Amino acid sequence: MRRISLALTGIVFLVISVLLLSLIAYSPLPVLAASLTNPEIQFAIVLSLVTSIVSTAICIAIAIPVAYALSRYRFTGKKIVELVLTTPLTLPPLVAGIALLLFFGTTPWGKALDSAGFGVIFTPLGIVVAEVFVNLPYMVRILRSAFSSTNPRFEHVAKTLGCTETGAFFQVTLPMARNGLLAGTVITWSKAMGEFGAVLMLAGATTMRTETLPIALYLNISAGDLDLAVAAAAILIVISLAALCTVEYFDRNTNVF
Amino acid sequence: MLRIASLSVTLGEFSLQDVSLEIHRNEYFIILGPTGAGKTILLETIAGIHAPEAGRMWMDGREITAAEPKDREIGMVYQDYMLFPHLSARENITFGLRQGKMNRDEQQERVHEVSALLDIGGLLDRYPITLSGGEQQRVALARALVLRPKVLLLDEPLNALDSRSREKMRRELLRIRRLTGTTIVQITHHFEDVYALADRIAIMREGQIVQTGVPSEVFLHPADRFVAEFLGIGNIIRGTSSVSGHLARIMTATGQVFYASSPFAGEVIATLHPEDIIVSAAPFASSARNCIAGTVSEIIPLGNTVRVVLDTGFPLTAVLTRESCSELQLVPGSRVYATFKASAVHVIPVSE
Numbered sequence: 246m247r248r249i250s251l252a253l254t255g256i257v258f259l260v261i262s263v264l265l266l267s268l269i270a271y272s273p274l275p276v277l278a279a280s281l282t283n284p285e286i287q288f289a290i291v292l293s294l295v296t297s298i299v300s301t302a303i304c305i306a307i308a309i310p311v312a313y314a315l316s317r318y319r320f321t322g323k324k325i326v327e328l329v330l331t332t333p334l335t336l337p338p339l340v341a342g343i344a345l346l347l348f349f350g351t352t353p354w355g356k357a358l359d360s361a362g363f364g365v366i367f368t369p370l371g372i373v374v375a376e377v378f379v380n381l382p383y384m385v386r387i388l389r390s391a392f393s394s395t396n397p398r399f400e401h402v403a404k405t406l407g408c409t410e411t412g413a414f415f416q417v418t419l420p421m422a423r424n425g426l427l428a429g430t431v432i433t434w435s436k437a438m439g440e441f442g443a444v445l446m447l448a449g450a451t452t453m454r455t456e457t458l459p460i461a462l463y464l465n466i467s468a469g470d471l472d473l474a475v476a477a478a479a480i481l482i483v484i485s486l487a488a489l490c491t492v493e494y495f496d497r498n499t500n501v502f
Numbered sequence: 503m504l505r506i507a508s509l510s511v512t513l514g515e516f517s518l519q520d521v522s523l524e525i526h527r528n529e530y531f532i533i534l535g536p537t538g539a540g541k542t543i544l545l546e547t548i549a550g551i552h553a554p555e556a557g558r559m560w561m562d563g564r565e566i567t568a569a570e571p572k573d574r575e576i577g578m579v580y581q582d583y584m585l586f587p588h589l590s591a592r593e594n595i596t597f598g599l600r601q602g603k604m605n606r607d608e609q610q611e612r613v614h615e616v617s618a619l620l621d622i623g624g625l626l627d628r629y630p631i632t633l634s635g636g637e638q639q640r641v642a643l644a645r646a647l648v649l650r651p652k653v654l655l656l657d658e659p660l661n662a663l664d665s666r667s668r669e670k671m672r673r674e675l676l677r678i679r680r681l682t683g684t685t686i687v688q689i690t691h692h693f694e695d696v697y698a699l700a701d702r703i704a705i706m707r708e709g710q711i712v713q714t715g716v717p718s719e720v721f722l723h724p725a726d727r728f729v730a731e732f733l734g735i736g737n738i739i740r741g742t743s744s745v746s747g748h749l750a751r752i753m754t755a756t757g758q759v760f761y762a763s764s765p766f767a768g769e770v771i772a773t774l775h776p777e778d779i780i781v782s783a784a785p786f787a788s789s790a791r792n793c794i795a796g797t798v799s800e801i802i803p804l805g806n807t808v809r810v811v812l813d814t815g816f817p818l819t820a821v822l823t824r825e826s827c828s829e830l831q832l833v834p835g836s837r838v839y840a841t842f843k844a845s846a847v848h849v850i851p852v853s854e
Contacts, residue, residue, distance in 0.1 A: 396582075396584065398580050398582075398584050399584050399586060401546060401549070401551045401571075401578070401580075401584075402578060402580065402584045402645075403586075403597070404549075404550070404551065404570075404571035404572060405549050405550070405551075405571045405572070405574075405576060405577060405578045405646070406572075406597050406598035406601060406645065406646075406649065407572040407598045407601030407602055407649070408572065408601055409570070409572070412601070416597075417586055420586075420588045421586070421587065421588055423588070
């Protein structure tokens, strides 16, 4: 048992390492560096950074109160609410994307938003909306676990020491959930950087308009420009490795995954 | 000073029903009860953490039923201290002061004062995780006391300490009360805390207060069987102890003498389980050190056992089986002897 499991672990490690290396080995560093000066790749980097940062910020702002409510309060229908909030987690992003497309494209609310100037279909705003929708459940789950592991008595003490309920949350519970918040932010952000399916459905794949890094990868592979595709992929790998290391560092205690 | 009238609270499976209490200024009030009796919920409701469904509370005549916790002038220290782990001891202590926008000099002054009181001056820049249990408790007490609360609520403060530190902390708590004039309400299930600390006690059971009173009164006249059984110990005797070797010679206020295995000299309280007393018609020949003559003053049947109260110059309660009671033909006024071992007597030094 010991031998087989260790051997299998070694094989999996090797396969993943070889895959990652082959991608980096395909285009030597000078080629990669040249790709970085390509305006299309630069546009994709900037657009990915902006949309992912904005969507992560929105996820944090929504997830903090939601996760707190789920960890602290009892209410009727809580199970159902939890279930619905979690669905985007297991839903294929393409399906999430088409649901968003239908909502914003065919319902009166969606049309009203569009005519009010908040058009999301095939626009950069759509990228943010798709990323928020797909990633919010992760943020909620991670924060919920962090809040649940914080004894409510800390808040009780804070209140007897002069805090309001909100004060106790921001001065005690949130700082104590700091590692969970950081881990959640990094995971949400790196997933937003890599989001493809939902973005493709809602925001489309328009060169130099809704072209995030994964979309750039897809468009360039389709057009046969392997160098640019690999450049986009390499950037995404660097981001995911950095995110992984950060999460490992901050998530030592909370263990959400 | 703190008056609670007909308080009812429900929290999940726990509830308080119709709790009424009156706690006096500078009193050391102990709430005693088995686990799950609702003691912590009662403290938290007094602190304003839970809103009561019914009932009212007053502090110094001012109604605080609906007041925010911060406006109650009530401090609270939990059993596990609940020091904020992300803040140093000093930041924990100044936490409450910072909420009130107190200027820095005055904050420093207050911290200085409270750290002197609790002897934690050397710990201020350390984080809770590096402090021992006893040290954490001092910091937690300082954090509550620095705001000069009128009432300090303590949730099982001595539970996590070993018996030596517990004894020390009891003296500390009495000293704190004397120096600060704070009224203290404490939860415990240690009877020793009652003897050593309490001015008055309340016994709680299933969310209700079953009896309130001064300890000797409650111990001698338990309101019902639950209280009697819960307290278990029927004998609390005050006296003066003089020690030779490992044996304490204890003389009561009325001049009776008995012996206990104890190193404590001076003013003491001796406790003795009723089960540890042998009652006999003639002096009982045994290795037991104590054999005291007395008369039966009261016989209380308790199912299969009988509680017999003897007058030996001080009241002494013994528990007999129903059979031995009828064998001895005990009636009020019977002359009997009470025999018990020196090692069965538990001696607690009286602090202050």
